[in-house]
Amino acid sequence: MDYGRIEGQIQAELTAVFGDRLTLSPGILEQHGRDESYHPVRAPDAVAFPRSTDEVAQAMRICTKHRVPVVPFGAGTSLEGHISAVHGGLCIDFAEMNEVLSVSAEDMDATVQPGVRRRQLNEYLRDTGLFFSVDPGADASIGGMASTRASGTNAVRYGTMREVVMGLTVVLADGRVIETGGRSRKSAAGYDLTRLLVGAEGTLGVITSLTVRLFPQPEQILSAVVTFDTMGDAVTSVIETMQMGVQVARIEFVDEVQIDAINRYSKLNLALKPTLFLEFHGSEIVTREQIGIVTEICEGNGGGDFEWASQLEDRNRLWRARHDAAYAALAVRPGCRAVVTDICVPISQLSECILEARRLIDASPLTGMNVGHAGDGNFHSVLLVDPKDKSEVETAKNVNAQLVELALSKGGTCTGEHGIGLGKREFLAQEAGEGIDVMRDIKTALDPLGILNPGKIM
């Protein structure tokens, strides 16, 4: 059976729910057909802007009746074509469901609508002494971050969306609404539907609210940048830091090619060497002790050119370089897009994988830089391509394929934090083995018509 298109009767039924919050305007459809990846635009048939779980449920019932695909949309910052409407259908944009519903300072949690952005939530929390920890760089929506199991620079200390999402409201394919998890810190009550939905990329249900764990704002934040002669020395320093039980808040690796791009983009003058960006959270006593340990470890591995910052302005200056990495990379070649690899491996294997990435990039005609969440064993090769040049895109994909192969042979994964989307489906099949059949069985059980974000993950 083919998918239904949004026209005639179907359009009328959706309009009855959403009024002028259902749009078929080509410009808006186009905007909703592409994320921040290299994947081409695939626009939905229509975009709806719901204001409640009930409206989402009504939309789902209509879409089930007519077998219309449904693609949930947050901020559009995904990196593997997650929101691409490859079979058309209805895009559900959560821009108007962007309220912080409640915050409990005592319980250190917040319940939010899926359209709430990461920065918006932290702005809202400013006076509570708490903060939302997951920081993927982009100002993503909390719903989207849950759906892609996002993490980012301080996951090494505070965990990923897998760890911080406590409960969800979810609209199922047929319009039923369920609550998963709750507000308790832990639970042994049946199957962990919360964690099944987190990272499901909208293929098992549509998230309409989330309860997330918050953390106390640290008394003190200290940042540092350290350079090394070799990438291996940098990674060894990371491993030793973790083994010492130092709870660094961020420990990021940036290679010399990326440093060069950053220097040009951010008008900085950092040494063109493998570099670690570090951040420490805690009391003055704790951060001072941590810094002492990490300094000793880095020096023992030949690290030098330490630059420390405790004031917000200085910290921002140091971290701007890391945060601007993606834009700095793109600026190296105006008009390009990036194919971004995302392998994650046991940290003992990280050096070998980054070295191999550099070798593969240097052996190709592409420009590429490596940046990574070293504490988690996760790094990205940012491969610059002209999206219209098929051969370049193929070359970049080929580099990724070889890195994935390597990661899997090391007990790692094809994606640490970006998700599968359109771009990594074949890798998931390889990684999961017969597990992919189990995923398919679950998908079929929860979405028998295949209307929830079709074409993604599997």
Added chain:
Amino acid sequence: MDYGRIEGQIQAELTAVFGDRLTLSPGILEQHGRDESYHPVRAPDAVAFPRSTDEVAQAMRICTKHRVPVVPFGAGTSLEGHISAVHGGLCIDFAEMNEVLSVSAEDMDATVQPGVRRRQLNEYLRDTGLFFSVDPGADASIGGMASTRASGTNAVRYGTMREVVMGLTVVLADGRVIETGGRSRKSAAGYDLTRLLVGAEGTLGVITSLTVRLFPQPEQILSAVVTFDTMGDAVTSVIETMQMGVQVARIEFVDEVQIDAINRYSKLNLALKPTLFLEFHGSEIVTREQIGIVTEICEGNGGGDFEWASQLEDRNRLWRARHDAAYAALAVRPGCRAVVTDICVPISQLSECILEARRLIDASPLTGMNVGHAGDGNFHSVLLVDPKDKSEVETAKNVNAQLVELALSKGGTCTGEHGIGLGKREFLAQEAGEGIDVMRDIKTALDPLGILNPGKIM
């Protein structure tokens, strides 16, 4: 279709796989029919002692062919009848799959067979500088702990089995073998089958190996006991400690009735007051700072009679009281069993729930004591019953039902760490709402014949 019984042809097929490692000896069957709960013995038809994943897979294929129930068995320390063979069938005892397969000091992880016991693993790790953190009290098997999503006293700092299990080998109902997760610290690769299996109580697959995260052994461990005039003061101290970002390793509440039982059992002389047991892990500087903050918080809430211990012997003496809580409770009434409640609520609601538990116990003819993992908002009312006295068991269950009702009204859960098993199925249905249908759909998709630990969870 009825379940098959292990006799004749089925017995012959299983014997062909296991030889004399398949037993039908009544004494052994009886031992495998009951855990540490009040639930009556329901013995399996046979017990197999596999030595490999492949043997488990062979057994599953036979059991699928003849629709024979399969009940995985670790240490038998579960608390809700999880291993009760309510439909007979084959018990798979992992006593002979108890090897630590590998440990990586650099990656701080270990891969173990499911029969490895918690203490055995920590003994094995002693010289590595690492330890396995999850401590439910009992010397449970790692496989069983994963299946019940166990946690315990130091989950507040190091997480539960949900957080520390990184990957699994699982035999599915039809004998297929899948690997879930892996050895990378994080992953965004498709549905989180690892966390779906953790806490599934053996109803979706049989775990035959696990990779778990380890932590560095702390440089220093300091313990303390503090008493309060009221339980509310104790809980307020816990909340303030968490809000200050103090990473206590353990923060346990014990009420005065339990202290009385402990004093008798362990020949101690603790004050009969609401008491917190605390443990701090870290460097000398860090623990000293933490102790300073927590002391100030406790004193601000009227806490007194601080008793500190840094030497192993003194720590053991202090913590013996907490660890012996369950046995001390049972010793109050020789021959009794315990109905143990396990609600977990947002911590701001903990005082009210513990007070209500005390009120319900005092209004009943039962003896009961409250102990809890206060930092997680999880506590147990240990209700002493004569298992042969139906009215007592009913009264205890009724107290639990009222506490569960209260917990659910507070955004909490009916079980923080013991699981559903036989005893909490109706509560799960209440807690999950229509989510139970989703669980059922998943169960049907993965185990269409219903042979995996039937009668549990749903």
